[in-house]
Amino acid sequence: MPQTPSATTALTFSDADALPSLAEDWAAALQPPTVLVADDDADVRDVVAVRLRAAGYRILEAGDGHTAMALAVGERPQLILLDVSMPGLDGLGFCYELHSSPQTADIPVIIISGRGTPADLALGEMVGAEDYLVKPFNPAELLRRVERLVPAHV
Numbered sequence: 517m518p519q520t521p522s523a524t525t526a527l528t529f530s531d532a533d534a535l536p537s538l539a540e541d542w543a544a545a546l547q548p549p550t551v552l553v554a555d556d557d558a559d560v561r562d563v564v565a566v567r568l569r570a571a572g573y574r575i576l577e578a579g580d581g582h583t584a585m586a587l588a589v590g591e592r593p594q595l596i597l598l599d600v601s602m603p604g605l606d607g608l609g610f611c612y613e614l615h616s617s618p619q620t621a622d623i624p625v626i627i628i629s630g631r632g633t634p635a636d637l638a639l640g641e642m643v644g645a646e647d648y649l650v651k652p653f654n655p656a657e658l659l660r661r662v663e664r665l666v667p668a669h670v
Contacts, residue, residue: 549666550591552576554584554610555599555628560651564597564628567655572668581605585613588620594666597658598645600629600636608643615644624665628653 551573553564558579565575576591578584582604588596596614600607607627614620624646629636632650640648647661 548572548574549668550574550576550593551662552578552584552587552593552596554578554581554596554602556580556602563655564658567659568662571659581607581610584610588614588623593623595662596623596625598625598627600627600631608639611643611645626661
């Protein structure tokens with residue numbers, strides 16, 4: 517077993533294996549939090565993306581549920597903003613599948629939808645959404661809700 521060099525000795529490249537590697541932790545800590553915006557309306561995606569990028573978030577975008585699921589599994593965002601009405605896999609089915617998988621169950625979801633009845637909000641909660649925002653929404657309110665779940669570190 518290699519010995520850890522003391523503070524008084526000079527380090528060499530051969531000592532690198534004896535030191536803890538923190539580069540991956542540092543790299544992850546320096547990255548802005550990633551938010552996946554899944555909405556079939558490109559204008560809504562643009563408004564949300566511009567606002568969140570300005571606040572220090574990294575943004576992924578998807579126009580349908582299947583693309584969103586592939587990004588969620590492959591990229592593991594810290595938060596997903598999700599429209600209910602999307603082609604292919606709709607937002608409710610997406611949210612249910614996302615939270616049914618141990619690989620992605622811990623990713624919080626905010627549903628953003630034009631549907632805002634109490635039954636819609638209850639259904640969003642039943643499929644695992646942490647929050648529900650009705651369109652049209654105030655961009656400042658969206659940012660407050662995002663920051664509550666995933667604070668930006670700019």
